[in-house]
Amino acid sequence: MLKEQLEAIQQKAKERTVKTQTVEYDLETLVKKIKRDVIKLNPDYQRNHRWPDSFSSRLIESLILNIPIPIVYISMDVDVDDETEDELARYSVIDGQQRLTAIYNFFTGSYALQSLEVLSELNGSYYKDLPPFLIRRLEERTIRCLRIDSTVDTQVKFDIFERLNSGSVKLEAQELRNATCRGPFKDLIKLLAKNPVFAEIANLDPESTRIKKMEDEELVLRFFAISHNDGYLEYKGQFKKFLTRKMEEFNKLDALVLKEMNENFITTMGLVKHHFGSKPFAKYKKAEGAGFTLMSSFNAAVFDAIACAFSKPNIKKIPSYEDFINLFADPVFFESVEGSVNDVSKLNNRINKAREIIK
Known part of the structure; x- marks a missing residue:
């Protein structure tokens, strides 16, 4: 039976094989790319960032101490050699959004470190408060990224995202689509989700977890x-x-x-x-x-x-x-x-x- 299906299996394996490349970015470069929207976390990532500051602080502590952190997966959505008329981001984050958001928010002064155990002396410190040697250490610390080729279609990217999505705060299906299905309709549903009549009759409390999960x-x-x-x-x-x-x-x-x-x-x-x-x-x-x-x-x-x-x-x-x-x-x-x-x-x-x- 398996031999009879060999051709179909070979064809499917060929079509679904993902082309990847491993790259390393220092944190200073990553933050600059996010700020310039070259790497897109999420148009509403601050609303959907679901790590508390204590989680984010522990990540920063791990980076300072050079403790290994998981690889980040990014999708190349626009080839580096292609010119685009609009300011489309060239990369979107498939796995690692919470980590990159925590780093970006700390570098841009959005929260102070808290609940640190090893470097407890830094509790209450913002990025600007760190001594110069720690700022240099953070800026030069690198993160390994696995970049997925731009030719991979949206459904495959969604499947990759879903398989990789095993973090401490599991992402919902719409959050996965939000990272992999980009275009004008995506912008439309974000707009309509805020329609006050819809929000009322769908029983959507602005502070509810349903909103945070993009329900x-x-x-x-x-x-x-x-x-x-x-x-x-x-x-x-x-x-x-x-x-x-x-x-x-x-x-x-x-x-x-x-x-x-x-x-x-x-x-x-x-x-x-x-x-x-x-x-x-x-x-x-x-x-x-x-x-x-x-x-x-x-x-x-x-x-x-x-x-x-x-x-x-x-x-x-x-x-x-x-x-x-x-x-x-x-x-x-x-x-x-x-x-x-x-x-x-x-x-x-x-x-x-x-x-x-x-x-």
């Missing part, structure tokens, strides 16, 4: 992936890869289409709030007697059903929210928002059921 941006991507041109009909399984593929696809759309998508999202969220109130994506269960029991104030699968139904143009029939809640008494609909909700049939069922009564 807000993933919900915007999720909306477009399933609703734009009825994209849910293309879904055949593996939801994370489906979203990544859609994000890459949308990044290639022209400005006019993205403008229409932007308007559709804002209109849809406005309609949902107007007709279904401020908690439209709640999940209910049919009570044993009369009525329904609230299970959660927000459910992503319910979001799929309602948002996709409201996104259709020329809606003529919209039930009251109370009438919509009756859908949870339908065993097919309830099962579609329960358990493994990214099953292909469940995604189709919940969207079709919602569209039957919102049309």
Whole structure:
């Protein structure tokens, strides 16, 4: 059996082989490249940097003491010989974002060292407070980077990022996409994630961990992936890869289409709030007697059903929210928002059921 598949295995291995090169940068050079946006950590990396200052301080202590730290993986997104009209970063960080952000923030005076055990005398010191010999030691300390060739496609980079992502604070799927899927659609979902109507009805507290994990941006991507041109009909399984593929696809759309998508999202969220109130994506269960029991104030699968139904143009029939809640008494609909909700049939069922009564 394996012999019969040999050709396919050889072809796949050839296509998926990653070309890499090992380079070393001193910290002074790295900080300069980040500051000039040659190496891109993340457009919103300060918001998404999830190490506390005590973690960051221990890294700085390790660097001063010349303790080995893990290799950093960077992606070459623009070849060094290519000229670009806009100021695109040439490299993005695939693994090591937290470490590089901690270094950059310390060098630029964003925090003082704390909780150091070996060099406890430095607790409370900012970069500018360090004695000259320690500043020189830090600036000249090198970090080894594994650079991934610019020809590697986005999905492969995502897979690499996911496999390498084993740090103390595990990154979520949207954080991985944020580092590997670059383009105008990425900018659009960042903008729409901050829309106040969307934030209210999706139950997104600005200080919540959902925001820090970029769940807000993933919900915007999720909306477009399933609703734009009825994209849910293309879904055949593996939801994370489906979203990544859609994000890459949308990044290639022209400005006019993205403008229409932007308007559709804002209109849809406005309609949902107007007709279904401020908690439209709640999940209910049919009570044993009369009525329904609230299970959660927000459910992503319910979001799929309602948002996709409201996104259709020329809606003529919209039930009251109370009438919509009756859908949870339908065993097919309830099962579609329960358990493994990214099953292909469940995604189709919940969207079709919602569209039957919102049309």
